[in-house]
Amino acid sequence: MTIIANSLQAVLANIRQAQQDAGRHDYIRLLAVSKAQPAEQLREAFQAGQTAFGENYLQEALAKQALLTDCAIEWHFIGPIQSNKTTPIAEYFDWVHSVDRLKLVKRLAEARPTGKPPLNVCIQLNSSAEASKSGTDILQLAELAAAIEAEPRLKLRGLMSIPAPSKDFATQRAQFRIVRNAFLALQAQGHTLDTLSIGMSDDYVAAIHEGATMIRIGSAIFGARPTRNRDETTA
Ligand SMILES: *Cc1c(COP(=O)(O)O)cnc(C)c1O
Numbered sequence: 001m002t003i004i005a006n007s008l009q010a011v012l013a014n015i016r017q018a019q020q021d022a023g024r025h026d027y028i029r030l031l032a033v034s035k036a037q038p039a040e041q042l043r044e045a046f047q048a049g050q051t052a053f054g055e056n057y058l059q060e061a062l063a064k065q066a067l068l069t070d071c072a073i074e075w076h077f078i079g080p081i082q083s084n085k086t087t088p089i090a091e092y093f094d095w096v097h098s099v100d101r102l103k104l105v106k107r108l109a110e111a112r113p114t115g116k117p118p119l120n121v122c123i124q125l126n127s128s129a130e131a132s133k134s135g136t137d138i139l140q141l142a143e144l145a146a147a148i149e150a151e152p153r154l155k156l157r158g159l160m161s162i163p164a165p166s167k168d169f170a171t172q173r174a175q176f177r178i179v180r181n182a183f184l185a186l187q188a189q190g191h192t193l194d195t196l197s198i199g200m201s202d203d204y205v206a207a208i209h210e211g212a213t214m215i216r217i218g219s220a221i222f223g224a225r226p227t228r229n230r231d232e233t234t235a
Pocket residue numbers: 033035056078079162200201202216217218219220
C-alpha cells in the first residue's frame with residue numbers, strides 16, 4: 001500500500017469513528033484537497049479509490065486536469081474566485097464551493113456549458129468575520145441562495161465555511177454550529193440544500209459532530225504542502 005493510500009484509509013476510519021460517536025448514520029463525503037500537490041499524488045489517491053478532488057488555484061488545477069484525463073475525477077473549485085476567472089471555472093469544474101457574491105452567480109451561470117449538467121454551487125459563509133476576507137456575510141445568504149436557485153445552469157447545494165483555526169474542540173464545534181444554524185435557517189426558509197461543506201485536517205471531527213456532509217481534507221491525506229509564493233495565492 002502506498003503512503004497516500006494508507007493516509008486515506010486512516011482518514012476514512014477516523015470519519016467512520018467520528019460519525020459513530022456523533023450517532024450519525026448518513027453519508028459523509030470526503031473531498032481530497034490537492035492544492036500544491038503534483039498530479040501523480042492525485043493519481044495515487046484516485047487509484048486508492050478517492051474520486052472527488054478540491055483545488056484552489058485555477059491554472060494549477062487546469063494543468064493537473066490535463067494530466068489526469070484518464071481518471072474519472074469529480075473536480076471541486078474551493079479557492080477564492082476572481083470575477084475574470086468564472087468562465088474556465090464554470091467549464092472545467094463539477095462543483096464550486098466558494099461563491100460569495102451576486103456578481104459571480106450570473107457569470108458562472110452564463111459560462112456553464114449547456115452540454116453539461118448544472119454546476120453544483122455552495123455559498124461560502126464567512127462565519128468568523130475577523131479571520132478571513134473570503135465568504136459572504138450571514139445577512140446576504142438568503143439573497144444569494146435565491147439568485148442561485150433562479151439560474152437553471154446552477155444547482156444550489158449548500159454552504160461552505162472555513163472558520164478561524166482553533167485547537168480547542170469546543171471552540172471548533174461552536175464555530176461550525178454557526179454555519180450549521182445558517183444552513184438550517186435557509187432550509188427552513190424553503191431553500192433546497194443538501195451539503196454542509198465544513199471541516200479540514202485539523203477540525204473535521206468537530207465538523208462531523210456539527211453535521212458536516214462533506215469534509216475537505218488536504219494535509220492529512222497528502223502530507224504537508226510545499227509553501228507557495230505570495231503572488232501565487234489567488235486563483
Ligand atoms: C487547503 C484547504 C483545505 C484543506 O486544508 P488541510 O488543512 O490541508 O486539510 C480545505 N478547504 C479549503 C478551502 C482549503 O483552501
